Amino acid sequence: MATPQQTQAGASILIHHQVRPDSMDSYESWLADIIQAAAEFTGHQGVSILKPVKGQQQYDIAVRFSSQADAERWLTSDIRKQLIEDVAPLLQLPENVRISTGIDHWFQPVNSPVPHPVRWKQWLLTTFVICLLTILVPPVLQLAFNAWPLLGYWGIRHFISAAIIVGLVVYIIMPRLVSLLAGWLFKR
DSSP, rough: OOOOOHHHOOOEEEEEEEEEEEHHHHHHHHHHHHHHHHHHHHTTEEEEEEOOOOOOOOEEEEEEEHHHHHHHHEEEEEEEHHHHHHGGGGGOOOOEEEEEEGGGGGGOTTOOSSSSSHHHHHHHHHHHHHHHHHHHHHHHHHHHHHHGGGGGGOOOHHHHHHHHHIIIIIIIHHHHHHHHHHHHTTTT
């Protein structure tokens, strides 16, 4: 049973599918259908997909929800159960699913024999993103701080800046960047 803290924290459903080589096109069509179905559920915040490299059939999918309870509602829904039954003949192995409430999944494909990229790639990408955001976000927020002087106090200003930067990193930038740069990040 989920604790109150777990229910409030965002959660990602991490899914691994090993698709039959002759079923890739059908799987891609099914994938579009299940993404649309998930998007209609309360708390849905987006999907990141690591598609297989040429000659492979492994899909790693992260479906983000605003809480663990929302993620579990989607996982146990009738529509998802039906869609999983529909896709079963296209898969070489049964799907592997887990819920992650942390940010580790940015750099870790589900069930990959290589658990994560080398640390320097993680460091480089994270440093680049944080550096860029710490340059851009505070000057934009300065307009709000000028308009509402209470927000401009030292501790409050820093908390607001940090919260916005971390939110952008966790929910928007890193999931997309990791998906976009997967070929480089996971290459040894």
